[in-house]
Amino acid sequence: MTDRAWPFIKGGNIEVTRAEGVYLYTRQGAKVLDAAGGAIVANIGHGRKRVAEAVYEATLEYSYVVPPWLTPSRAALVKSLDAWLPASLTRVHITSGGSEANEAAMKIALQYQAARGEKNRTKIITRNVSYHGTTVANTAAGGHPKRRRGLEKAIHPYPNTETPYPLRCPLGPYHADTGAYYVEALRTTLEREDPDTVAALLAEPITGSSGGALVPPDDYWPAVRALCDELGIVLIHDEVMTGFGRTGAPFAHQHWDIEPDILVSGKGLAGGYAPIGGVYATEAIGQALEEASYPVMFNTFGAHPAACAAASEVLDIMIEEKLVERAGSLGEKLSRSLHEAFADHPHVAESRGRGLLQAIEIVRDLESLEPFPEEDNVTSRVVAKALEKGVFFYGGGTGAVRDIVCMGPPFIIDEAQINQMVSVLVDAVNEVVA
Template sequence: MEQQTRVNWPFLRRESPEIQRAEGVYLYTSGGKAILDAAGGAIVSNIGHGRARVAQRVAEATADCTYVVPPWTTPSRQALVEALEANWLPEGLRRIHITSGGSEAVEAAVKMAIQYHAARGEPGRRQIISRSVSYHGTTMATTSLSGHPARKRGLEHALCAEFIVPTPYPLRCPLGSHHPDAGRFYIENLRNAILSEGPENIAALLAEPITGSSGGALVPPDDYWVAVRDICDEFGLLLILDEVMTGFGRTGKPFAYQHWDIEPDILVSGKGLAGGYAPIGGVYASETVGSTIQKAGMNVMFHTFGAHPAACAAAAEVLNIMAEEQLVEQAARKGQRLKRLMHEAFDQHPHVAEVRGRGLLLAIEVVKNRETLETYPEQHAVSDRIVGKALGKGVFFYGGGTGDVRDIVCIGPAFIIEEPHLQTMTEILLEAVNEVTA
């Protein structure tokens, strides 16, 4: 019998734990059980749960400026801009637009790219290239742009036309697993797709620099991003990087694109911006993009709750804490340690194809056969069962994949995680994988 929970949200009923409170890297159920949050929720929590300092700032901002229309300035909006400029955004990406979440931010970035070209007198450039595997959000446009079949189910016939090229997936590169020419293969694929569509029709490439939970921390070959940046420049496309999952230190650099020598024209963030203390996202565009749109008299329309004062206060304080406690460096260091533990646990495992990722965004890909990379049938729901087993043992991991890509289990804890937690996470994940694949 399906368990009745008191809140059914979303409206499809499913069993879900009832969390009473959260502190540090632990969630506590109403029954008093502690759950080690190895995924920071949906890869969101970075400074850990329950910091009174952030709650205090949110309370002050709510009392001082409960709601003010998004384009006006308030002290907490000012504080957020100062924090972003002091420690996070490069000089070239300081046209800031604050939203209430990741999907809204990606959607705004896509609209800006189209407006930019229209403002320059090239309204024909209205296509956005995106990639499969990817996830960019839950609005109609961002669902269309996502290379994520499972999240399109029942919507396929109603979504916008898609223009999707393959995401680098070194393990499953058609040339062979981790083939030395894998980077070239995906770069040429993109170039050919642009040429066949006609660059004059394309506004931008939208991509995650390291693919999040949809692909399970897919890191492209090292020659990929510099070449892609060059291709965008060659054909006049803007490069929009979606760092909703990877931004603000998750991969051990402030932004994941900084693992390579590139800069986007528009950068998008979400989750880690306020580490779960508030719903907020951000779009950071270059001066050229911002001023071109502005000079043409076009609006970058806000959502009513965009740049909400309480959310800006939370984000500013979270960013300050991350800088003070050097949490990005910690994410890099602890990520290396966790990856080593995971390699020790899974490198010889008959049902784990590989351990991958950067910083504290790691994943395993579970397969029926490690040699052939054959997957389990989708209806076996292997990754869901692994996540369920581990939860029963007191550790929460985040299941990933797209339906076509499976069976992914992601790890993305808060950056304050300690050595014993890293060991527990690895041990419990191994036990759960063993039990489900036995």
């Protein structure tokens, strides 16, 4: 035995030897309800033989082929995507994860602006509570100070605007003008930056774990879409966490009557059975890059044949088993149960979310919404306490935004298991903060 350390920063040494349905089984003998679907990934649950067989077959038949070439699994995935993607998004670029997909999306938006002669449009506007991935550009783009630690002098944050946060709207919690306030904040940012220098807005339609399932008011996205159109700005929706059914619609932006110019996915695309992400863009964007002879370079492991096989099988299973509808109805049940359980809690400001992406926000003081000090590590302690009780939740927040506990269980979860999630969460929160 060497003393080599995995992960890089030591810790987190739980060893899972088997997973089935919504449960993880550890070497230490624990059975854990996976209320987070891993990192909000495992949409169809664990241990589906059909998916394993599809991966086996693709691996055996053609293992690795350069990404631009077709294999039967790649062709099957593109066909499966037909049932999911908005009709306007005809161009597909498959990556090996969400970070790569966001990188590619930002580059494509910049190239598109250059291709149509808008060479001064070099900025990507992002939002102050967000996460887009691990790379240098994603770290600069993301509104996630905790994940920028040690890099503050090296990485210069992209210009950003406020993420809609109804509970903490400066006009007052859930003020009637919350949507208008955040749209105006975006307009102000764009004017400050000079809209003619802005290529794209990169944003999550429903903010994932960084903000804890923050759902904007209904008037926000239609107005932002109109503003992007007015000012020639490409709208990129990062649906790495929300895509493929998580919020009870195929994509979260479909809760409003809008469409992005570029859509980014990851996580749920293959339900955790393989590493894969995707970028989907309009025909106009694809054509402009083609005419300008601008490249969209592949990653060596982009569109990996085995990952495509897994994704296409997972997408088909979701349709056959009506799992998006199930995420919607069980999401309502989870949301109701959380509201009831935490309605009078002295330290839970609210529970919120859409479909099976839900979160609670824990505060020191309900009136002022003042959080606990960061060094109290409330989120980590709640997550650890719940794990002791057999349920895995996903810690969220950005350091500045805290203490957030996220939920994103597989869509096959049942009502009894949802009840177990909620009662363990109540006990864990009470033991840590009450």
